[in-house]
Amino acid sequence: MRTATTAMRRLEPAAIAGVMSREVANFRTYWKGTTFSSVLEPIVYLLAFGLGFSATLVDEVNGLPYVEFVGTGMVATAVIFSSALPAMFGTFVKHRFQNTYDAILAAPVDVEELVTAEMLWIGVRAAVYGCFPLIVTIGFGLNPAWGMLLVPLFCFFTALGFAGFGVAMAATVAKIDQFNYVTALCITPLFLVAGTFFPIDGLPEGVQVVAQLNPLHQLVELVRGGAFGFEAVDLARFAFLLGFALLTWRIAIKRMTLRLID
């Protein structure tokens, strides 16, 4: 038996597919629990915020029923929680505790391919999980629209960006409990100031400017564009998400190279 005589070059699809096949093999062992929580969480949030607030405090936001406003925004919540957190913890555990990357890098796979494969896998997974809140919201009365078909694409690129962020963080922290700082200082503020639960135009001007740099906010706006109609500015929002993914991809590769290669 011999290996295929492929020229060894950068970013080989076979190497990326090989790393992703490992993720798929592992995912088959835990998909039920992950999928269950990804479906259940938006339902709980919609019941708590959507129905609870709309029955007592808020009826409409920006002309939208509050349930639909929150439901479309929850897509971004699903994406960040199924991309940044798995990337942070998963990468750290595979590197420090399971020594998985030592085994992979002993094969003809380089750090660039390893990181790319990890990000792509998380991106694909989050693109699927990101659709669940939208589907649940349709069950709560949101009208389906053709633009919604683009939501997996928006989720994928946003998740790529946050996966890159998570991988870079995993390569930076010294101990796993330092992720508490990342969660408290980055993820929670991003999640809260994304325009999911309330519109950001009611916030102080400075915070509004910062919120515009929040990829989750751009995703929320794109999802609402898909559900209620796109605007020209949405092209710029999509370009922003592409740039975010590209930037974190390169940073993640650089950080992981420093961490994995002595």
Add this chain to the structure above:
Amino acid sequence: MAAIELRGVVKRFGPITAVDGLDLDVPEGICLGLLGPNGAGKSTTMRLLTGQAIPDAGELRALGHELPGDSKAARAEMGVVPQLDNLDVDVTVEDNLAVYARLYRVEDVGAAVDRGLALARLTERRRDAVDELSGGMRRRLLLARGLIHDPKLILLDEPTVGLDPQIRTELWSLIDGLRSGGTTILMSTHYIEEAERLADEVALMNEGRIIARAHPAELIAAHAGTHTAEVYGPPERLTEVRGIAEEQGLRVRPAGPAIAIVGSERAGNGAIPEDAVIRAATLEDVFVLLTGEEAE
């Protein structure tokens, strides 16, 4: 052509020099045992060969490929069995093998998995999760994973460290089978018996460089003579016996509760007490004499 050629390789970690001007050739078709105490630089040498460490100086070639520049092509032709068990424990035995068959671009993944299962003697357990396997089965699977692409060169990094004697013997027979088949093997170990039983040649490594290299029997003859006398007794007596032996130019090393007088066949009258246990000199004697470390 040598499967591995290292010339003046240096690798530093801050103030620590892990590999210090290492010169090492591994000819094709032999099993070279890289024997040394913990911290000798064996694992760093292995990482240099897989491109997971970049040398500060020196030249490295593996299977004709320059390292680290052409490391990916070299890794495609070599198999690595790591010191630590890094199998995917929740995944089935066959999926563990299939993933690595894909990573090594094996054309017929199914056939490679079947071959790996047969080698690891795990065909009946192919659909079991790895965490259901015993320690010995996991080690065999780890070995089969490293051989999934039929490599020309195998790097075994402390392949039996921490294993009980029965599992160790099991693995030795597997490794011996590979050696007999003509596969080039570089095996780092700090177990004397492992090096003696498996290696065609032993390179003794200490403080980042090779301090002696030959067939085990030649190493013993060159550094430890033919016989060693072990003397037991209270510390005062051992001190006295050591003094007499050293006066005669014999080398003495600690051996647990005893002292071992190496090259005892050369001892003059009175140097070896009558109650001393005379045994054939071993690689352990050489190891301790040259490295100053207790052997395992």
